[in-house]
Amino acid sequence: MTGLAPTLAAMLTAPGWRDVVVLGGAQDPGPTLAGSRVLMGVAGHPTPMPGELLVVLLASDHTDWRIDALISRASAAGAAAVLLAGVEPLGRGAQLLASRLQLPVLGSADPLAAHEYLNRVTAEPDRVRAELVLRAVTELRRVEGELESVLRTTSAVLERPVTLAGSDGGTLAGEPLEAAERPELVAALPAVPVAWAAPYRVDLSSGAVLIAVSVLGAGPACWLVARLPGVVPAEVAAVPAVLTVVAPAVGQRLALRRLELERDARQRTSLLGELLHGERSEATRRRAVDLGWQLDGWHTGIRIGADGQVDAAGRRTDVVEAFDAEGLPAVVVEQGDGWSAWITAAREPTATEVQQQAAAIRRVQRRLVQTVDPYVGVGRVQPGPGGIATSLAEAGDAAGLARGRRETGRFLHVDRLGLAQLLLAWTRTDTFQPAARALLAPIEDQPGDLVGTLAAYLDTESSLAETAAVLGIHRNTVSARITKIQHLLGVDLANSDERLALHLACRTAR
Amino acid sequence: MTTVIREHDLEALVVGVTLLGSGGGGDSRAFGRILGRRLGSGELELLDASAVADGYLSPVGVVGATSVLAEKLPSGREFSTAVHAVSRWTGHPVGGLMSVEAGGLNGLSALVAAVDLGLPFVDADLMGRAMPRLDQFSWAVAGRSLTPCALSEPGGQIVVVDNIDPAGLERAVRSFVVHTGGWAVLALAPTPAADATADAVTGSLVRALELGRAHAGLTASAGPTDVADALGGRLLGDGRVDEVARYGGRPHGPGGAFGRGTVCVVDEPSRAVVRIETENEYLLAMVDGEPVVTTPELVCVLDRRTLKPIAVDALRTGDEVLVLALPGPDWWRHGARLSHVGPRAFGLTCDPLLLEAS
Numbered sequence: 105m106t107g108l109a110p111t112l113a114a115m116l117t118a119p120g121w122r123d124v125v126v127l128g129g130a131q132d133p134g135p136t137l138a139g140s141r142v143l144m145g146v147a148g149h150p151t152p153m154p155g156e157l158l159v160v161l162l163a164s165d166h167t168d169w170r171i172d173a174l175i176s177r178a179s180a181a182g183a184a185a186v187l188l189a190g191v192e193p194l195g196r197g198a199q200l201l202a203s204r205l206q207l208p209v210l211g212s213a214d215p216l217a218a219h220e221y222l223n224r225v226t227a228e229p230d231r232v233r234a235e236l237v238l239r240a241v242t243e244l245r246r247v248e249g250e251l252e253s254v255l256r257t258t259s260a261v262l263e264r265p266v267t268l269a270g271s272d273g274g275t276l277a278g279e280p281l282e283a284a285e286r287p288e289l290v291a292a293l294p295a296v297p298v299a300w301a302a303p304y305r306v307d308l309s310s311g312a313v314l315i316a317v318s319v320l321g322a323g324p325a326c327w328l329v330a331r332l333p334g335v336v337p338a339e340v341a342a343v344p345a346v347l348t349v350v351a352p353a354v355g356q357r358l359a360l361r362r363l364e365l366e367r368d369a370r371q372r373t374s375l376l377g378e379l380l381h382g383e384r385s386e387a388t389r390r391r392a393v394d395l396g397w398q399l400d401g402w403h404t405g406i407r408i409g410a411d412g413q414v415d416a417a418g419r420r421t422d423v424v425e426a427f428d429a430e431g432l433p434a435v436v437v438e439q440g441d442g443w444s445a446w447i448t449a450a451r452e453p454t455a456t457e458v459q460q461q462a463a464a465i466r467r468v469q470r471r472l473v474q475t476v477d478p479y480v481g482v483g484r485v486q487p488g489p490g491g492i493a494t495s496l497a498e499a500g501d502a503a504g505l506a507r508g509r510r511e512t513g514r515f516l517h518v519d520r521l522g523l524a525q526l527l528l529a530w531t532r533t534d535t536f537q538p539a540a541r542a543l544l545a546p547i548e549d550q551p552g553d554l555v556g557t558l559a560a561y562l563d564t565e566s567s568l569a570e571t572a573a574v575l576g577i578h579r580n581t582v583s584a585r586i587t588k589i590q591h592l593l594g595v596d597l598a599n600s601d602e603r604l605a606l607h608l609a610c611r612t613a614r
Numbered sequence: 615m616t617t618v619i620r621e622h623d624l625e626a627l628v629v630g631v632t633l634l635g636s637g638g639g640g641d642s643r644a645f646g647r648i649l650g651r652r653l654g655s656g657e658l659e660l661l662d663a664s665a666v667a668d669g670y671l672s673p674v675g676v677v678g679a680t681s682v683l684a685e686k687l688p689s690g691r692e693f694s695t696a697v698h699a700v701s702r703w704t705g706h707p708v709g710g711l712m713s714v715e716a717g718g719l720n721g722l723s724a725l726v727a728a729v730d731l732g733l734p735f736v737d738a739d740l741m742g743r744a745m746p747r748l749d750q751f752s753w754a755v756a757g758r759s760l761t762p763c764a765l766s767e768p769g770g771q772i773v774v775v776d777n778i779d780p781a782g783l784e785r786a787v788r789s790f791v792v793h794t795g796g797w798a799v800l801a802l803a804p805t806p807a808a809d810a811t812a813d814a815v816t817g818s819l820v821r822a823l824e825l826g827r828a829h830a831g832l833t834a835s836a837g838p839t840d841v842a843d844a845l846g847g848r849l850l851g852d853g854r855v856d857e858v859a860r861y862g863g864r865p866h867g868p869g870g871a872f873g874r875g876t877v878c879v880v881d882e883p884s885r886a887v888v889r890i891e892t893e894n895e896y897l898l899a900m901v902d903g904e905p906v907v908t909t910p911e912l913v914c915v916l917d918r919r920t921l922k923p924i925a926v927d928a929l930r931t932g933d934e935v936l937v938l939a940l941p942g943p944d945w946w947r948h949g950a951r952l953s954h955v956g957p958r959a960f961g962l963t964c965d966p967l968l969l970e971a972s
Contacts, residue, residue, distance in 0.1 A: 201903050
């Protein structure tokens with residue numbers, strides 16, 4: 105039986121003891137309460153009752169000398185504490201006496217209810233559990249719809265805060281966990297929950313207890329967590345049973361929510377696909393309006409990519425929230441392993457505004473670092489419905505470049521003047537350099553600096569005379585070398601595509 | 615055996631009757647000074663009750679709000695007019711005086727009356743200590759009528775009351791003093807000496823004098839237990855007054871006609887909590903929540919430094935005090951008398967706890 109006796113401090117936080125207050129003789133954590141006995145009035149004489157609570161049903165005047173006498177008798181009978189009807193403060197004598205005898209004196213407007221509750225948790229833990237589970241089941245049947253209301257109902261049944269926490273301890277729904285307690289919870293829980301695992305009990309250093317039950321549904325694993333501020337053994341035994349009953353309901357709500365999310369994502373992605381591929385029919389326009397997309401105006405495309413496996417549909421909310429937090433009215437669409445987004449302005453933004461907007465997007469990226477590891481490209485401002493596609497294409501290119509460039513914080517902004525630089529920068533990437541070297545390999549080891557001659561020739565807009573002047577050789581030499589280069593590479597320098605490829609390759613080779 | 619009081623005894627007598635007052639009964643110092651002036655170099659005999667065989671005795675004393683005495687001073691004629699009025703009404707000449715109450719100022723007021731009226735004083739009274747109500751007169755408890763009696767107030771009004779029970783007399787007296795000067799002199803009917811003293815507490819003033827002399831004999835070095843031993847009592851506590859709570863005129867159950875109060879003293883050596891329930895007097899003392907002594911025993915609170923008794927209405931939080939219990943008058947201990955002056959008579963649902971028993 106003693107294993108079921110809660111401490112006084114724990115009982116004072118228990119749901120059935122909400123209206124019980126300490127009037128005198130306070131201690132922390134106080135004695136353990138093995139049970140409860142009732143006395144009609146203050147004049148009564150308690151029988152020996154070691155470790156139990158003495159509940160006095162009638163105590164109209166807390167300054168009465170008989171309260172003092174009762175405290176003395178209760179102490180002699182071995183009572184662990186005294187609970188009086190009413191919450192008026194004790195007389196000074198009773199307070200001094202309670203401290204002296206180390207006998208906590210409590211008060212409650214409804215002493216009988218407090219008495220019954222204590223007896224239930226100490227003597228009938230199974231009944232406590234059965235009642236809570238039954239109530240949870242009954243209440244949950246009435247709950248309609250939202251996940252939040254399931255958590256609220258559970259919280260109301262337990263009269264304890266209930267949280268849906270991610271595997272990192274972050275709050276997904278319900279009352280947030282205390283920041284200080286999150287690490288202790290995360291440390292105690294396995295990274296990958298198993299469906300049949302028993303509920304976890306985490307005893308925090310503060311003395312509180314967290315009960316966690318895994319919720320398995322669509323999407324990442326999460327935990328249903330209830331926080332009990334003190335250890336009332338019967339409650340600690342009952343709460344896991346309740347959470348186990350609630351967990352499937354939460355899982356179902358999560359799955360429904362996920363389904364909705366995926367449906368919306370599909371809708372957005374397909375519409376964006378139509379926009380990008382130039383099919384701008386009336387129907388497309390209407391659907392865009394339905395989704396709240398503004399096709400006219402000036403658009404800035406943004407591409408956010410993420411390394412590794414990313415739940416683009418599930419994490420979309422994070423991205424939207426990050427944009428909202430920076431005050432950017434962005435449309436965000438899941439695309440591949442990342443998100444495409446764009447910001448629409450009614451008139452053409454000035455250069456300063458573009459800069460400010462880019463800075464804000466950078467801050468968005470920094471916000472996202474907590475959840476995903478993003479690389480971000482930003483396109484130029486483009487007008488009209490087609491502008492979305494154009495700007496997004498630029499953003500996509502920029503993002504591809506940004507991915508490998510840690511030195512710029514994996515962020516690239518294609519502004520008006522920077523495109524050439526960007527492309528040039530691309531020629532220095534690991535992708536292009538081997539290709540460039542392969543392209544020029546046939547002329548590399550030939551006598552007479554054929555690579556240098558080719559570079560100068562292309563730089564001077566294919567002028568033999570200019571090339572000769574730049575290199576300080578005779579123009580016939582230049583002519584002969586160019587012929588040799590064309591022969592060795594098997595290219596026609598009159599073809600603009602081939603000329604461009606070679607020109608870029610020369611830049612790399614230098 | 616006859617005890618004689620001279621001026622130099624008065625200081626001891628004042629302390630003695632104050633101790634018999636158990637915290638109430640009013641401030642006896644004023645009558646002590648008046649008596650001192652009346653006596654001068656003379657003396658006053660306290661006649662032993664058993665030595666007085668014939669003649670009629672009339673018990674006298676002050677009733678009403680005794681604290682008003684300090685502001686509404688006596689005219690000096692109250693005792694004589696009251697005694698003459700009741701004597702005229704009954705047709706019996708008054709041959710001697712006794713006191714209605716031995717504790718507090720009434721321990722001395724009857725002595726002043728005896729000197730003023732030139733009548734012998736018999737050391738007998740109706741309480742043996744101080745108590746608040748007229749139905750607690752030993753005569754009333756013994757079944758003897760309190761009427762006829764006369765009241766005389768300092769403005770000169772005189773009222774004679776007859777054919778009324780003690781509770782009715784209480785009401786009559788209260789309404790009279792409320793509408794006049796706040797206090798009045800009460801003189802009960804002249805009664806044959808043998809009857810008068812048979813239902814009275816005797817020897818109270820001799821005891822007061824002995825208590826006072828023992829108290830005066832205490833030196834500054836006397837420890838708390840020395841004080842208790844010298845006064846023949848028991849030490850309940852020695853420490854600081856932690857709280858004095860007064861609940862105003864709120865009646866506390868049956869019999870609780872006066873403002874109830876509570877005094878908390880923390881005993882310094884043991885840290886025990888001494889709680890005293892009060893009305894006009896100290897009624898019930900508890901140590902660590904356990905009642906240890908009640909009326910009719912005397913609970914006295916003394917200033918720890920000067921050893922002067924402190925009255926209920928003069929006690930303040932922070933006072934350093936000794937709490938003592940002294941045996942009450944023996945007369946009350948017998949049979950059914952106890953129920954009239956025990957704690958239940960004051961609305962405290964507790965059986966009387968007497969010193970020998972505890």
